[in-house]
Amino acid sequence: MSSNRRPRRIVPAPEHPLAAPSSGRRGFLRRAAALSGGALAGGAGVAAAGAELARNLPPNVPEWSRTLGAPILASPYGVPSRFEANVRRRESPGLTRTPHSSVSFTPLQSLFGIVTPSGLHFERHHAGMPEVDPHQHRLMIHGMVRAPRIYSMEDLMRFPSVSRVHFIECGANTGMEWANVAVPTVQYTHGMLACSEWTGVPLSTLLDEAGYDRKARFVLAEGADGAGLTRTVSMAMALDDVLVVYGQNGEMLRPEQGYPLRLLVPGVQGVSSVKWLRRLEVGDQPWNTREESLHYVDLMPGGKHRQYTWIQEAKSVITTPSGGQVILDRGYHEITGLAWSGRGKVKRVDVSTDGGRNWRTARLQEPVHTKALTRFRLDWTWDGGPALLQSRCMDDTGYVQPTYRQLRAVRGTRSIYHNNAIQTWRVDPSGEVSNVQVL
Template sequence: MQKPTRPMPAGPSRRSFLTRSAAAGGMTLLGGAGIGEAMAAGDDNLPPNIPEWMQYLGEGVTAHPYGVPSAFEKDVVRRNVGWLTATEESSINFTPIQDLDGIITPNGLCFERHHGGVPVIDPERHRLMIHGLVDRPLIFTMDELMRFPSVSRIHFLECPANGGMEWKGAQMDGVQFSHGMVHCCEWTGVKLSTLLAEVGVQKAAKWLLAEGADAAAMTRSIPLAKAMDDIIVAYSQNGERIRPENGYPLRLLVPGWEGNVNIKWLRRIKLGDQPWHHREETSKYTDLMPDGKARQFTFVQEANSVITSPCPEKPMKFGKGFYEIRGIAWSGYGKIRKVDVSIDGGMNWKTAELQSPVLSRALTRFRLPLQWDGRPMLLQSRATDESGYVQPTIEALRAARGLNSIYHKNSIHTWRVKPDGEVENVQIA
């Protein structure tokens, strides 16, 4: 059966009005196409015509009970680097930060880092055990955990290896791969301090060991002081239950600290008087220094920022004219206080506008208007957080930490914009 069509309005009034309006205006803001130009393009769906998708009914309300993105956004997905690890079960993929707006990362686009693949866990059979230097060792079901007073907070989560492939020089052709090991979500769960009050922490306890229920039995040592401060035992992410790849049904959320201590698929917490090393804890992330020594327990993710538009995936394809430089900044020390932007490789800086809300230990959006004259640019952003910490240059970071580490590479990043608007990853001192 032929699909019904919507008739055009009677008489010439609509088309003639639009044509006269366009002529009277003389020009359009930021280079938008005029009516005559749109008609000359030869697409019957362009204004002032009625497009085909207005001429028949679309899908009903139960066509996709959970909901899916538009088919036209099929390229906005997580991606991995095939040569990075031997297997995908112990690997990472990257958030498409170049395609996102706002500060909340959709659940299906949050980067993944696994050490033994994603376990399939029945929440009815999952348990959280808290033991060690406590007065009352307890085992909690999911239902019991959800009976406790809950909190919801927005925080970023970042792998300490984010940007780590760039220590010795520019390597990754795209912001998704150079900075995409970060996401920001609203997390809901129980404060860990609430659960620790339930079991009774003994005076000798100073550290805890958190263990996940994946095949790697991922474990990390965390100071008790952080646990009593702001750690959340989370079961929801952006309003729904945590996705399997992000820790379903239960995970730790450790605001502002290395992603690897945010144990997913949480099953056990043991309290002790010192950090665990070889016997119970799997290898912790360490930073290899120039003298051969290794820093350990470098928990805080320091202030970082990157321009997400323009970038290699988002070139300046309209040529000369107005653009808005956009990006994200974040810090494990608290709120972002300001972000400065340079178009000449750091010789001159302008302060960007911060988008509200500006939250502690969360992604912060920044914007700066630009009237581009078509000349080459070296784009950089530099974040300063509320503690006074300023994002360093790559030269300063190398002087302090050498070239042997892959962790905590938070230096100022540079995009080179070429006269044709294409953008490439470079590194300048």
């Protein structure tokens, strides 16, 4: 933020402190203090910190190399290292009035690759998270079908299954930023976003089984939660790539993600991927449900709402370096981030470090899946000066992610949903990165 903050430097680990030059002892202590975050003051504290740090470093043998470790099954289902405690879902203070109809955000700034760990997948509940007994859960399919059916989980898991990698992005992702910068980090600007390998039954299989009427045009999906959340899905998508899923990243769905069954509508705003799925009704009209009329509708200049705005258009964001982070040293840094499109595959991502004047094309991590997060990377040498980092996604339809100026020219600033504008991060000479918007 303030430009007079001094750059912090990466301090080399104090290897071989005893072999350092004569001035090295003092230098080592200073470095040790820097490494410990500068929290300790005074000679005794610094010395203690130095000794503590050196204890496990060469030439000393670390304590974990000299003791017996924990046995197997210390944690039967495994949890992240306790040193990873900073990496967790968070809520944005003041965004909602009740934690039961609210959202928590994925820490995109700390993730690698394209798969979101299931425990970090953002949460969005409309009436809290129910605990559904899989033995008593049923999926009903009825409406414009010849043979309405009821399936148990046992039935559903018996059908031929498929696994596919797809993102889920809430339609309101980046919704707080339409008019101006509102939140500090990529966790809050873009964290209603996740990507998993989903396993389940193609909805087309179930529709075929029930014998759907060829005049049908829509399917209503309903959740078993208190909200009984309902959304209309087009028959075209239902027969194309919509899945009824029970698996996520190799395990069953997490309760937060709809255990034991959810719909997965690839490329469409997250609310359509109805969790705790209990009912599918085939029909010939959209349902105009509360989540399609009072919410998840996009207010346009002039006062009309766009209704049934399903597709999540191409979008990207740099996750490192990103808002709230501090670059510790000049020189080489990898700029990396995520790109995705609800219309297909990411074809290209360009990155600018000067606010959009000039662009370079980033490397894409293969394989690139359709309607999935795609990891991009670009080499960058930070010279210690100010920089404005942006990424711009192009999908395989040729569509190019828009600027804020272009988006607002059409949709104004009140629509809440489907903000896929190019994000800008400012790098301050101090190394601090912050959220800004440019025109």
